[in-house]
Amino acid sequence: MSPAHARRPYSRRVRRLVHSLLIAAGLLAGCASTPPSFTYQPPSELPPVAFNGTAKPGWATHTFAVAAAHPLAVDAGYQVLRAGGTAVDAAVAVQAVLTLVEPQSSGIGGGAFLLHYDGHDVVAYDGRETAPAAATERLFLDADGKPLSFHAAVVGGRSVGVPGVLRMQELAHREHGRLPWATLFAPAIWLAENGFPISERLHAQLSSDRFFRNDPAAFAYFYTADGKPLPAGTRLRNPELAQVLRRIAREGSSAFYEGEVAQAIVAKVRGHATNPGAMTLADLAGYRARERQPLCSDYRAHAHDYRICGFPPPGSGAIAVAQILGILSQTPASGIPLANGLPTAPWLHLYTEAARLAFADRGLYVGDPDFVQPPAGRWESLLAPAYLARRARLIGPASMKTAQPGNPGAAVALAPAEAQPEHGTSQVSIVDPYGNAVSMTTTVEDQFGSRQMVKGFVLNNELTDFNFAPAGADGRPVANRVQPGKRPRSSMDPTFVFDKASGQLVMVTGAMGGPMIIHQVAKHLYGVLDWGLDVQRAIELPNFGSLNGPTLLEPNRFPPATVRALQSMGHEVEQVPFPAGIQAIQRTPGGWFGGADPRRDGIVMGD
Known part of the structure; x- marks a missing residue:
């Protein structure tokens, strides 16, 4: 089965049985096949851990x-x-x-x-x-x-x-x-x-x-x-x-x-x-x-096809990231390189407009799938190329400031949700x-x-x-309202990237930071797949995004000219501290290469 799909129920049962039999066989083999064991070796010293933003x-x-x-x-x-x-x-x-x-x-x-x-x-x-x-x-x-x-x-x-x-x-x-x-x-x-x-x-x-x-x-x-x-x-x-x-x-x-x-x-x-x-x-x-079945989508960069798999609802991250990347692919974004190692104002304009469109859909449609039905019967309807192409055509030379949700094929009796703080x-x-x-x-x-x-x-x-207000002004319910036994919508998006042709895993990534997780994962994927950076350099790119409101930039990371150019395109720019923390691993010809966010305490270890 392709890595783009979750295991079917019969496969889960078979794999569990095989796993149990293998463990049992190892135990019965005794000295002939000793099961692995683990004894923790405490570190010889426990130095204080520093986080000062220094490049790793x-x-x-x-x-x-x-x-x-x-x-x-x-x-x-x-x-x-x-x-x-x-x-x-x-x-x-x-x-x-x-x-x-x-x-x-x-x-x-x-x-x-x-x-x-x-x-x-x-x-x-x-x-x-x-x-x-x-x-x-x-x-x-x-x-x-x-x-x-x-x-x-x-x-x-x-x-x-x-x-x-x-x-x-x-x-x-x-x-x-x-x-x-x-x-x-x-x-x-x-x-x-x-x-x-x-x-x-x-x-x-x-x-x-x-x-x-x-x-x-x-x-x-x-x-x-x-x-x-x-x-x-x-x-x-x-x-x-x-x-x-x-x-x-x-x-x-x-x-x-x-x-x-x-x-x-x-x-x-x-x-x-x-x-x-x-x-x-x-x-x-x-x-x-x-x-749950992971949510996977195709992505093409530099004539190479990838399969990106993330977490499905109640996670909203995989849908939003796939929408942002899919909408960007319908714009001139791929022809805009980094300038002095930084995203430019024209590219940031296209990115944040795509983000507004994705967050508008997120606010209307996404919730716990045990309580909320996906539009048109499938979450993938939000990722259909024809739908994303229609959304991309809404992007013009001036910022739309606040986007409205789209309709991927069937009306829903839900109200758009107000922005809700997320952290941690x-x-x-x-x-x-x-x-x-x-x-x-x-x-x-x-x-x-x-x-x-x-x-x-x-x-x-x-x-x-959860959204605090359970209904909109018109009385229609909000998808992410509180209900007993329900799981609140999350922005968390643990992510795998596969080479589509071979099925080989090429990257493991994810981030922290509430709704900014979505922008960090999207930034990281774009940095590696489109701009050709390694995972560490892509992590260290400045953070940016929009939650369907102001254009948010990591402070002191962009030239004043970039800010002025965005403002001239109608963007309300806010430079705000980002809760950030990407940890990632990518395949290399010799094995693996790992990156850790300098905004956090992390490192990578391996043999």
């Missing part, structure tokens, strides 16, 4: 590679791969360490999308959080029926969705793991018990956050008695998290979703003094990860020696999630990814 070199490897947003997490994944583990094994170890060292962005109290390639097929593992059964469409409305302000909704138990990371990873590991589940948590357990140095980035975010210190558990863990965040380089231990991870390692994900840990989560969510949530033990026990996330990209690959985007949503800490980990605020 990129890293060449031969047989495998792991890229993530923190060196200790990367090292854990590297050790798992060296011990004979698979890409999924490494992803489990990396996520557990990120829970400890990068709690502002991701962790077991949040959710994730994991895209997996086994050398034949791609499958999308959905670990997105869900709304509690008692949630209603009025969850984020005040007594007068008006939407709450963002942080009034976020801080407390109201915003916490049922976490999905562990159930999702357990499902993926059951199908694609090679090392025992219990061993994969050893790096995080050791680091939690023995300590890790607070990074400059973590310290900076602790310093800037107005709400996290108000949580007693967070205050006791991260702050001094006078309310100052612990300095960068401080060796921080987390014995509570170590205990939780030991139980998960021993008992599986049920140790999180049932029993003492689940009771502590529910008590924290429901017991918030001013902003309680409605989560129950039944919500946690009933959470199920999903396997971390990206993990991995290729193993066996032909497997993982792209995983993982999140607690806003910085430090709901600002609630329990048993050493942060609880997400993922429910604020």
